[in-house]
Amino acid sequence: MSSLIPLPAAALAPVLVIGIGNPSRGDDAIGPLAIEQLEALALPGTELLTDFQLQVEHALDLVGRREVVFIDAAAAGPEPFSFEAAVAQADASATSHALSPAAVLDAYRRVTGAPLPAAYVLGVRGYAFELGADLCGAAAANLDAALQMLVARLAATTVRAANARSGTPQQGSGNC
């Protein structure tokens, strides 16, 4: 086996959830804490990954996935969270030490040439990012609300995928 070639799609969970952030910097911990809570649920067909920052090599973690969700703290924007489709786009952060989800998708497209998985960004509103600080109460509440939505959505996605494989008719759009 080669370390440079990703695993074949059949060996991978179809859904990847990536939580981004530094656990030691207040509300920046939202991403890793989300992954910690999702791990406890052992969601079928879902792989979980956490890192300080998105980087170019994360493009290879997307290979073979049906759907990818990026969870990050949002320093601004709607409360308690936003959930939006991510579109591949080269941006300034593509040459940065920290990439945006859009830039990771763009790197995936350039490096693999393969069709993109469905991708979403779950931006959970945070407020304070000081070194050594804990997650603040408001951010914790936002995270709870965001995970409630995400877990329901992932469950619905799994059911739809199973139905699609067995030929069962689907109902509803499944959108949040």
Place this chain on the structure above:
Amino acid sequence: MSSELETAANPAGLRRIVVEPLSRVEGHGKVSILLDNDDHVKQVRLHIVEFRGFEKFVQGRPYWEIPVMVQRLCGICPVSHHLAAAKAVDQVVGAEPLTPTADKVRRLMHYGQILQSHALHFFHLSSPDLLFGFDSDVARRNIVGVASEHPEIAMQGVMLRRFGQEVIRVTAGKRVHGTGAIPGGVNKPVSRTDRDTLLKDVYQVIAWCRSAVHLAQKLHMTNVGLYNSFGAFRSNLMSLVAPDGSLDLYHGGLRARDENGKIIFDKVDYSRYWDYLTEEVKPWSYMKFPYIRSLGAEAGWYKVGPLARVQNCDRIPTPFAESERREFVDFGGGQPVHATLAYHWARMIEMLFAAESIKELLHDDDILGGELVTGGPRQERGVGVIEAPRGTLIHHYRVNEDDQVVRANLIVSTTHNNQAMNEAIRHVARRYLDGRTLTEGLLNHVEVAVRAFDPCLSCATHALGKMPLHLELIDAEGHCIDRLIKDSTERCLP
């Protein structure tokens, strides 16, 4: 040796242009430029606006937690902090020297970090500047020609970084937040399966690294006038070297040379680094300014990182990298190369050295097993020094009888380069900004100079919406008379 542009003679009445924060570097930095009414540059300063509070953060923690905790200093080079802290804690537990297995597994981890960090910097941080030019039509035309010969570089950059991360994973346990280095050694050897997997790829990795050196060299030679002069300044050089004077990025003694290459001090024990280095505080920056004690603040500042290391050592102990080092030294014609943009060429030579070192370590069966941990008489103090991707990294801890850290001092690579980066942007500002109408392209020249040092200005925070670029033009009374905001898509908005 300090620049006359550090402080303007009469700051009142000067216009201020602020570049904040720097794009494409971690954290938040700010460059302020004061111009007089005729647009002459009168003062240039690189400000670090975020206070690094980690020394306080670790106080009171048990010493054995420190190698894991310090990885949260930086999301790009956590392994460097992990290993520097582990080396410091080795001294606390009296573990010197380490067992062969521990020493070699740690070295493997370190060279994985060097490889992935240098690949990231060259292929994804600086190559847009280098390949597409920075507002010079001539440079753009020549350099795009070079780039068109290498359409595969984006893929190679990702793959090199991926390989480096895999080396870290098999030695530290995880790609991030690993726990491989512990007080006195490591917590596991490398498995035979992991070793064999990496061995299959390492020869391809070395080939890509050789190509990267040649690309960096070709970029330099294609526009040698620009590359030699852009942000260039003469200074002392400092790094670790092995006992035989060869390049060693994991362990050794401190060596410093002056701007002409003459030795200032050589192979000194870093456990008493304060006998040779000290730091100056300046009121306008949170970041200290280190200098060589015997030379004083005015003449004693220095460069660290790839450009210093490749020229500070007597040789590189791997064949391909040594061959490239000789070409680099020959290019200098008997004098040290001080071109700021030569950092990129030197960085690629080091990346090749890292790849060759990984290959040699993978072929060494000591990494597969043996004694993992050693110890000795307990000490109150520990100093760990390592050559991180960006330069010399010092971790210094004092531990009480209850095993708690009571004092910590960290001198990170970017701090060593603080004065050097300031000098680089002053030269660029004098050359490209003085007396001209300001444009985004001109201001980007300042950023190009700073990026060459690969600075790490802050810890790893990257919430969505945290990294815009603001340009402000402020008059002598402090009023903002113009503003340009470069958003995350690098569009400039009024």
